[in-house]
Amino acid sequence: MPSSKPTIPKGVRNQWAVEHHDCYALPAVMDSTRAQFVLSLHAGHGSSCLQYATALKAISTVLD
Incomplete structure (x- = not known):
């Protein structure tokens, strides 16, 4: 059964992980x-x- 979540390219996931790593920074x-x-x-x-x-x-x- 296919996933309903969109596939996010690895490079984008890595970029988002860096951008959103700090819990105390307001995104x-x-x-x-x-x-x-x-x-x-x-x-x-x-x-x-x-x-x-x-x-x-x-x-x-x-x-x-």
Whole structure:
């Protein structure tokens, strides 16, 4: 069964991982694909993780 998640090229994943590595840096506005990536990257970091909170807000906005 094919995955419903978009395939993100390795180079892009690596770039996003570098751009979003710091939990305390407020990220720029992101689309839903990048938000899903950031959520998986920062899952479990807690309420002080700005990356996770911003990505969660981006996903929540899409789902509204």
